[in-house]
Amino acid sequence: MRHFRFPPQLFRLVLLTLAIVGAYLVARTLLTPQSFGEYGWYRGSALAEIASRTPVFAGKKACAECHADIAQKMAQSEHKTFSCEACHGANREHAMDHDVVPAKVPDSYCLRCHEGNPSRPSWIKQIVVKDHYGEKCSDCHLPHQPTQSP
Amino acid sequence: MTSQLTNAATEVMPAFTGYVYPNEATAHPIWSVLIVVYPYITGLVAGAFIMASLVRVFRVKALEPVYRFSLLTALAFLLCAPLPLLCHLGHPERCFEILMTPHLTSPMAVFGFVYAWYLMAVLLLELWFDYRHDLVVWSKTESGFKGILYRLLTVGVTDLSEPAVKLDARMGKILSIVGIPSAFLLHGYVGFIFGSIKANPWWGNPLMPIIFILSAMSSGIALCVFNYQVLTWVRRREMNMRCLDTMAMFLFYALVVDAAVEALDWLHRAFAAEEGFQVLQVMIREKLFYTLSVGQALVGTLLPFLLLGSLQLLRRRVPEVVRRRMIFSSAAMILVGVLAMRWNVVMGGQLFSKSLRGVMSHKFDFTGGEGWLMGLFLLILPFIILAMLLRLFLSERLPSSEPGPHSAAAASLP
Numbered sequence: 001m002r003h004f005r006f007p008p009q010l011f012r013l014v015l016l017t018l019a020i021v022g023a024y025l026v027a028r029t030l031l032t033p034q035s036f037g038e039y040g041w042y043r044g045s046a047l048a049e050i051a052s053r054t055p056v057f058a059g060k061k062a063c064a065e066c067h068a069d070i071a072q073k074m075a076q077s078e079h080k081t082f083s084c085e086a087c088h089g090a091n092r093e094h095a096m097d098h099d100v101v102p103a104k105v106p107d108s109y110c111l112r113c114h115e116g117n118p119s120r121p122s123w124i125k126q127i128v129v130k131d132h133y134g135e136k137c138s139d140c141h142l143p144h145q146p147t148q149s150p
Numbered sequence: 151m152t153s154q155l156t157n158a159a160t161e162v163m164p165a166f167t168g169y170v171y172p173n174e175a176t177a178h179p180i181w182s183v184l185i186v187v188y189p190y191i192t193g194l195v196a197g198a199f200i201m202a203s204l205v206r207v208f209r210v211k212a213l214e215p216v217y218r219f220s221l222l223t224a225l226a227f228l229l230c231a232p233l234p235l236l237c238h239l240g241h242p243e244r245c246f247e248i249l250m251t252p253h254l255t256s257p258m259a260v261f262g263f264v265y266a267w268y269l270m271a272v273l274l275l276e277l278w279f280d281y282r283h284d285l286v287v288w289s290k291t292e293s294g295f296k297g298i299l300y301r302l303l304t305v306g307v308t309d310l311s312e313p314a315v316k317l318d319a320r321m322g323k324i325l326s327i328v329g330i331p332s333a334f335l336l337h338g339y340v341g342f343i344f345g346s347i348k349a350n351p352w353w354g355n356p357l358m359p360i361i362f363i364l365s366a367m368s369s370g371i372a373l374c375v376f377n378y379q380v381l382t383w384v385r386r387r388e389m390n391m392r393c394l395d396t397m398a399m400f401l402f403y404a405l406v407v408d409a410a411v412e413a414l415d416w417l418h419r420a421f422a423a424e425e426g427f428q429v430l431q432v433m434i435r436e437k438l439f440y441t442l443s444v445g446q447a448l449v450g451t452l453l454p455f456l457l458l459g460s461l462q463l464l465r466r467r468v469p470e471v472v473r474r475r476m477i478f479s480s481a482a483m484i485l486v487g488v489l490a491m492r493w494n495v496v497m498g499g500q501l502f503s504k505s506l507r508g509v510m511s512h513k514f515d516f517t518g519g520e521g522w523l524m525g526l527f528l529l530i531l532p533f534i535i536l537a538m539l540l541r542l543f544l545s546e547r548l549p550s551s552e553p554g555p556h557s558a559a560a561a562s563l564p
Contacts (some may be wrong), residue, residue: 007313007314007317008307008309008314009279009282009305009307009309009314009317009318010317010321012305012306012307013275013305016305020270024249027246027250028249028250031246031247031250032250032251036251037251041251041253118168118169119168119169119170119171119172119505119508
């Protein structure tokens with residue numbers, strides 16, 4: 001009876017495949033984070049990591065502590081639902097330390113909502129910038145009480 | 151001041167017309183130039199492989215000179231196929247994570263397995279079995295870096311006995327047969343990723359994988375024709391006209407089938423005129439006029455169809471030089487046309503609102519991670535890798551004495 005000899009090139013390939021699969025399994029064991037799959041298809045510890053981040057927003061309440069007059073005017077205006085930081089930017093540092101000056105609000109912020117756009121609900125007042133009279137929005141409109149003029 | 155404000159307005163609000171949802175009014179589309187390059191490169195791989203399998207599986211003797219060349223082309227482009235995705239997603243240092251915790255319900259994640267199967271189990275193995283005889287010979291004759299590389303690639307098997315070489319040929323053929331459905335799977339899968347998005351009338355289409363495969367075949371064969379002619383010119387060798395004519399014939403067939411299926415798709419869309427067809431009409435007439443009507447239909451399909459078609463009818467009457475130029479320009483036009491087709495698919499689906507009542511416009515960056523320059527670099531890179539592979543594995547200086555379908559290959563390749 002003829003002796004069967006496993007072809008050497010196939011034998012090496014099988015060895016190589018086993019080595020690759022083995023390396024993958026070892027890498028998978030070492031590189032998969034410990035808390036992976038604890039709650040779902042993500043690292044369980046990611047929740048704690050995100051929660052431990054320092055917040056950058058102060059919140060409307062913190063603003064109202066010092067700027068109560070503006071907060072009151074805002075509460076009666078059409079912009080009452082806005083958060084202060086929606087236009088003024090994240091300002092927790094300013095709330096903690098009043099010496100930190102908050103960034104200036106550019107006029108283009110007004111255009112986020114007020115530039116004419118057929119897809120925007122018509123109850124939002126809209127203009128077409130190039131046809132609209134005026135240099136700066138705040139020359140004619142008070143952002144905190146938009147229906148009034150300075 | 152007014153102009154400043156107008157400029158600011160275009161920064162904040164991108165140009166769009168009609169009814170566009172707020173989350174669609176972004177400065178850049180989510181999928182940009184890089185995602186156009188990705189299916190293009192993957193398609194070239196699948197097409198080049200199918201071209202090689204014409205020799206192995208379908209025994210088209212005339213194409214033997216380009217058998218190895220097409221396989222190496224497929225490899226060079228396959229190595230670059232995931233790069234656009236890697237650059238687009240950012241954080242390349244995290245790319246291994248998709249392999250460590252693969253999510254089997256994500257079509258994008260499963261592509262990793264499709265890719266790995268095609269690269270490791272099909273293309274590299276087929277190349278290895280095909281080259282094993284040569285690698286053993288070269289590992290003995292070559293020295294220095296090349297010698298070390300060839301010795302490493304033999305994986306320590308130096309058996310060149312007749313049964314061993316026969317087994318190599320048989321394994322190569324089996325892998326080629328497995329490779330055809332695998333190449334279809336690789337690129338059909340890319341089509342499926344788009345075709346399965348049922349909320350988007352431009353993409354959501356069961357014909358999408360088939361259209362992708364067919365356009366891949368024509369672009370892959372066109373790439374081989376293009377590269378073969380460039381390589382012959384660079385090496386200052388005489389062109390094998392029988393091989394070139396046969397490639398042109400298969401390129402013509404692939405183009406005809408591809409164009410027919412795409413035309414059927416559009417006929418069906420136009421006749422059914424389902425919800426969203428109106429916005430698709432706007433896309434064809436206005437937004438994608440140059441890339442679709444001019445790039446894809448005229449340059450990429452009609453002109454090469456006429457050139458290659460006339461060659462099929464009048465081949466014997468056309469002088470060799472004219473034939474070469476006609477085939478070369480057809481291949482180049484098909485390559486441009488299929489790139490335009492990928493652009494139309496990827497961008498077309500993102501230029502209209504999900505409300506189907508508005509269209510968006512985007513301005514693409516020139517530099518930067520998602521810019522034109524990056525796309526161009528990713529398109530050039532596979533050619534550089536191919537040049538290196540040709541130096542290593544298809545050099546004129548290397549001796550070649552192997553049996554099988556490639557025996558004529560090294561001998562007659564420029």
